[in-house]
Amino acid sequence: MTNGEAASLLRGLDGMRERTEEFYTDLHAHPELSMQEHRTAERAAARLGAAGFEVTSGVGTTGVVGVLRNGDGPTVALRADMDALPVREASGVPYASTATATDEDGRETPVAHACGHDMHVAWLATAADLLARNTDAWSGTVVALFQPGEEIAAGAQAMVDDGLVDRFPTPDVVLGQHVMPARAGMLATRPGTITSASDVWRVRLFGRGAHGSMPEAAVDPVVLAASTVLRLQTVVSRELGMSEAAVLTVGMLQAGTKENVIPDEALIGLNLRCYDQDVRRRAQDAVRRIVTAEAEASGAPRSPEITPVETYELTDNDPVATERVTTALRSHFDDGQVQSTGPSSASEDFGVLGRAWGVPSVFWFVGGVDPETYDDAARRGTLSQLPTNHSPQFAPTLDPTLRTGVETLVTAAGAWLAG
Numbered sequence: 001m002t003n004g005e006a007a008s009l010l011r012g013l014d015g016m017r018e019r020t021e022e023f024y025t026d027l028h029a030h031p032e033l034s035m036q037e038h039r040t041a042e043r044a045a046a047r048l049g050a051a052g053f054e055v056t057s058g059v060g061t062t063g064v065v066g067v068l069r070n071g072d073g074p075t076v077a078l079r080a081d082m083d084a085l086p087v088r089e090a091s092g093v094p095y096a097s098t099a100t101a102t103d104e105d106g107r108e109t110p111v112a113h114a115c116g117h118d119m120h121v122a123w124l125a126t127a128a129d130l131l132a133r134n135t136d137a138w139s140g141t142v143v144a145l146f147q148p149g150e151e152i153a154a155g156a157q158a159m160v161d162d163g164l165v166d167r168f169p170t171p172d173v174v175l176g177q178h179v180m181p182a183r184a185g186m187l188a189t190r191p192g193t194i195t196s197a198s199d200v201w202r203v204r205l206f207g208r209g210a211h212g213s214m215p216e217a218a219v220d221p222v223v224l225a226a227s228t229v230l231r232l233q234t235v236v237s238r239e240l241g242m243s244e245a246a247v248l249t250v251g252m253l254q255a256g257t258k259e260n261v262i263p264d265e266a267l268i269g270l271n272l273r274c275y276d277q278d279v280r281r282r283a284q285d286a287v288r289r290i291v292t293a294e295a296e297a298s299g300a301p302r303s304p305e306i307t308p309v310e311t312y313e314l315t316d317n318d319p320v321a322t323e324r325v326t327t328a329l330r331s332h333f334d335d336g337q338v339q340s341t342g343p344s345s346a347s348e349d350f351g352v353l354g355r356a357w358g359v360p361s362v363f364w365f366v367g368g369v370d371p372e373t374y375d376d377a378a379r380r381g382t383l384s385q386l387p388t389n390h391s392p393q394f395a396p397t398l399d400p401t402l403r404t405g406v407e408t409l410v411t412a413a414g415a416w417l418a419g
Helices: 003-009 014-029 039-050 117-133 154-160 220-233 234-239 275-297 321-331 351-357 371-380 402-419
Strands: 054-059 063-071 074-082 100-102 108-110 139-149 171-182 187-189 192-195 197-206 246-255 267-275 305-312 313-316 338-340 361-369
Touching: 003 267, 003 321, 003 402, 014 039, 014 402, 039 063, 039 117, 054 139, 063 100, 074 117, 074 351, 074 402, 117 139, 117 171, 117 246, 117 402, 139 154, 139 402, 154 351, 171 275, 171 351, 171 371, 171 402, 187 321, 192 361, 197 220, 197 275, 220 234, 220 246, 220 267, 220 275, 234 246, 234 275, 234 361, 246 275, 267 361, 275 305, 275 321, 313 321, 313 361, 321 361, 321 402, 338 351, 361 402
Parallel strands: 074 139, 074 171, 171 361, 187 338
Antiparallel strands: 054 063, 063 139, 100 108, 187 361, 192 313, 197 267, 197 305, 246 267
């Protein structure tokens, strides 16, 4: 796609800045938990409807699908995720969230867009507006997907289970993007694996309770849990080779209610991330072996229960489609803005969509850190201290992040639609 074709697709973007910022800051101030994105979905559907898309709401609970047909040509699906996190925001921006919600366990929790999905929704809503306004510059069909539940690895599959593949046009490619703690205006992608596979497991360990003064009468699940956590640290350090990347994190350890009571049970929550399916299988096997053996060594009255909670598969960028997107982006943006990257340790359910349709997919990253802030941190050697996704302090800078994300989405779509 030429610069002229990209410019035609982006006609009117300058005049949409205020509307896009207002839309984004409203979404940021009103976050919703996974599979509860009713208000966000309504706002997205309204934007699509006003732009002339055929709109279907309630796909996979709260998902929204918009279809815009503009003559013969390829079909391109553009995806944005909508859900927020159970996090209390501490970003200090004037539109910061003070929202609370009831989680799936019935607990009241603060909620914040600490991952940037509000930015993704604003990008896609504005990109859809532009494509609808500039139909003379392209031909084909655009499918706009506003997806729920990415944070719990449930939303993409929920849309597929609700008939996404059969109810809507089959795309030639599925495109998606994510804001990250990189310099605003910078873009990064790669062919092949771009985000890791991830497994979240809950491990229930069983003991035998007793008074704290009589540990000989108990099988202490606290000691069992502690030894299990320590031994799990050896999976990566002692069972995988130097070139076999993996991360195993125990993020939750719960046991007991009082200092002088040895409880009956303990609960461990762990997260395993890998880039290779063989490494993933071996690490999973090691976790099961260690958990079972530690319970047996402690004389536990019952074998542990291991329950999968979330599963993310690898996000694999199709090499040919990725080259097509990269070429289009590099023809539009300044030299050096579009970079190659290594695979991210973060995880995504974006790949579910391309696999369900059986078509190529491409995913890339968009920087969201204020350029001056980023450059200053680079000079000081403190880039690692910048707030990352899921941090209470995470809040992308509005300019140029909003504009850049809209331009990337429209330009990438144009690599098929305007060709």
